[in-house]
Amino acid sequence: MTQHFDPHSYHIKQSNVVNEDEEPFLTTIVGCTSTYHLRCGPAGNHFSGGMSPLEKAKFQFHICRPVNAELGTDFTAAVNNLETLQNQVGKTKEYKNMIVEDVTGKMICFTSNVFTTRDETVPDSPHRQNTQNASKMDEETRDWPIPDELLKEFDILKYKFKAHPFPLYHENHLVQPVHANEIINSTMVEVQFHIQHWQIKDIGSFQATPEKVTILKLGLIRVLSNYKCPIEEEDNAEQLELKRMHLNDKASTSKVVSET
Numbered sequence: 001m002t003q004h005f006d007p008h009s010y011h012i013k014q015s016n017v018v019n020e021d022e023e024p025f026l027t028t029i030v031g032c033t034s035t036y037h038l039r040c041g042p043a044g045n046h047f048s049g050g051m052s053p054l055e056k057a058k059f060q061f062h063i064c065r066p067v068n069a070e071l072g073t074d075f076t077a078a079v080n081n082l083e084t085l086q087n088q089v090g091k092t093k094e095y096k097n098m099i100v101e102d103v104t105g106k107m108i109c110f111t112s113n114v115f116t117t118r119d120e121t122v123p124d125s126p127h128r129q130n131t132q133n134a135s136k137m138d139e140e141t142r143d144w145p146i147p148d149e150l151l152k153e154f155d156i157l158k159y160k161f162k163a164h165p166f167p168l169y170h171e172n173h174l175v176q177p178v179h180a181n182e183i184i185n186s187t188m189v190e191v192q193f194h195i196q197h198w199q200i201k202d203i204g205s206f207q208a209t210p211e212k213v214t215i216l217k218l219g220l221i222r223v224l225s226n227y228k229c230p231i232e233e234e235d236n237a238e239q240l241e242l243k244r245m246h247l248n249d250k251a252s253t254s255k256v257v258s259e260t
Contacts, residue, residue, distance in 0.1 A: 026194045029078045030071055030216065031063030033184050034107060036100075038062075040166050041181040042145045044114040054153040057114040059166045059210075061184060062100060062107040063191065071188075079106050082195075086206055089197055098195070098206035110193060110210045115161040122159045138162055145178045170215040186219030 039045035039060040046057035065075045082099060100107045120135040137158070144163040146154040168175040168184055175183050192212045198205050 026192070026211070027078075028190060028192050029063070029075065029108065030066065030188065030190050031075050031108065032066050033187050033189055033219075034062040034064050034104075035185060036062050036102075036107065037109075038181060038185060040168070040184055041147075042114070042163075042177045043147055043150055046114075046150070048147075048149045053157075054150060055115050055157045055161050058111045059114055060109065060111045062109050063189065064107045065105055066188060079108065082108070085195070091199065096203055096205050098208050108191075108208060110191060110208045110213075112166070112209050113164060114166075115157065116164050118160055118162050124159045140165065166213075167210060168213045168215070170218070183215070183218075184213070187215050188217035190214045190216055 037045070037060055039058075043054070044057035044059045046052065046054050063075075065072045079099060086098070097111075098109055100109050118135070122135045122137050123131070141158050141161075141163040144154070144158075163177075165174065165177055166180045168180050170183065190213070191208075191210050192214075193208045193210045196207045196209060
């Protein structure tokens, strides 16, 4: 059953939450996902013929201020806090990557790696794969739905890197990688994320990396089989009766044919 999202109840609940996490930069924010540079498919922001190799691909999405007044106020306050954090932590006059501003207002950019380095390299030949104690290819990477035009690159990197699914959840289900980009489009989401910071010359770079993205309210786009592990529903009485009638019809037809 689809859950109904009540913005006011969510606002009240989150206002009373005290964050006691030991991680100082682990936080939560709610916003509406934008179509701007939305790259949450199996290949992330990588494209064939690009300058960067496939193993450097990143999932990428932006969230903007919600239309709801209470959640919109929360979003603005959160952005202000992040800007204050940048000013306190950073030592430069220019900061990039995390907070983006255009004609529609301020957005927060989230990125995470599509592939991560394996602890142990998987042998790339059948003979070596069958040796004792050899590392095995994980199912996630083996079945990763990479686009056909990137298969050659993927077949090379999969022995040293493993696929890391985009952490998008809807009603407690992890959304299938092939559907993630479409499902997250124009939705209301809660993002739990941590922040990384580094400095390159006179530019301070901040990266918001999502740990979990939860869909609170779906957008207009729908696809079938959204979930990575869908729950199969048992047939009801009417469905069972239809199946029984169908099987009986097939049996009767077979009998007539054989008698003929």
